[in-house]
Amino acid sequence: MDCRICGGTVTEFLDLGRQPSANRFVPPGRAAEEPLFPLAVGACGGCTMVQLTTEVPRELKYHDEYPYRASGSALHREHFARAARDLLRTELTGPDPFVVEVGCNDGVMLGTIADAGVRHLGVDPAAEVAALAAARGVRVLTDWFEARTAAAVRAVHGPADVVFGANTICHLPYLGSVLAGVDTLLTADGVFVFEEPYLGTIVERTAFDQIYDEHVFYFTVRSVRELARRFGFELVDVAPTPLHGGELRYTLARPGRRRPSPAVEQWLDRERATGLAHPRTVERFAEAVRRVRTDLVATLERLAAEGRRVVGYGAPGKSTTVTNYCGIGPALLPFICDSTPAKQGRVVPGARIPIAPPEAFRAPYPDFALLFAWNHAEEIMAKERDFAERGGRWIVYVPRVQVL
Ligand code: DWN
Ligand code: ZN
Known part of the structure; x- marks a missing residue:
């Protein structure tokens, strides 16, 4: 292709x-x-x-009942409150600043901006999450962000000092249109800041479960620098963030308007040294993924043969990739518990494993719990300390299959 x-x-x-x-x-x-x-x-x-290599139509992905709630973990709430405070302190400092967020979900970031009384607009196509954002005082336009919407936003609200996106920019296959929209919207010195899954982390940790229909692109510093150049921007900063197992936050500005941080070259050097974009690196990654599948299925089959009870914990989008790729269904995993009300009573797409509320985890505790929400391990293991204290064991598959 x-x-x-x-x-x-x-x-x-x-x-x-x-x-x-x-x-x-x-x-x-x-x-x-x-x-x-x-x-x-x-x-x-x-x-x-x-x-x-294949695209799922966007209407199938970001439908009105899109269930993901970005505020669903303390890690996310704290991270995005800090991100908002940083923007307020460093970028939104003029007399009447304005920030636009691409895919604001339930307002986890813009809530802090709204509380500070700063002009903002979230653009999100999913009606239920957009309504949650609106309920907490965030202004939302229920639509997709692209050149067309950006022009309409500029016509009504004027230019923006910041366009922000978190785990949404890699979702948009038409990045040319997105960057044309950012160009239309931003002031001369404005910045486009976005934080997204990093291919380096995915490869290093064999986190193949980040691969699913929503994530159209898997960025590297090198590919984002090329993207920026191609559409009239300059990559001026790169910084790591702790979400989703380790992501990168990129800052783009108009060429020559900001002095690039030394971090950009440092990250590029690191990618060159590790051969991140090299065909051999991604082929080795593919081999490691197949090994995880073999080991995970073997572990679950062995436990089933021993008559042990195993349930899943957390039903992130990632769990769809893992269960479907590995052929894990209700026979190996009778249910997965998840704290998101919009997922409970439903089934994992394809694998058809039922999703239950977290209370089901304790009634009674299983022998083993397969942790799909491994990126929230610290928070979940602290919450479920009792499970481990009573002899329960966690199963993880990132970076490799382990029974903890
Ligand atoms: O890019 C995307 C990012 C932002 O979020 C989207 N494509 C979809 C989503 O990815 P995800 O579904 O992999 O997100 P999470 O944050 O890894 O999902 C965690 C899941 O675990 C949620 O369904 C909530 C659940 N959970 C739980 O049941 N108990 C989470 C915590 C912290 C808990 O204590
Ligand atoms: Zn290309």
């Missing part, structure tokens, strides 16, 4: 089979309606951008 960014040739390196849209948690009776799509990733020989 042709690269969505530069038109170069994309060479596939990992095929995760036919999969449903990761966040379409449907009631059990409606499970048969699920469309399946090939889920595979490849790297562009031109600009190095790693991307999905």
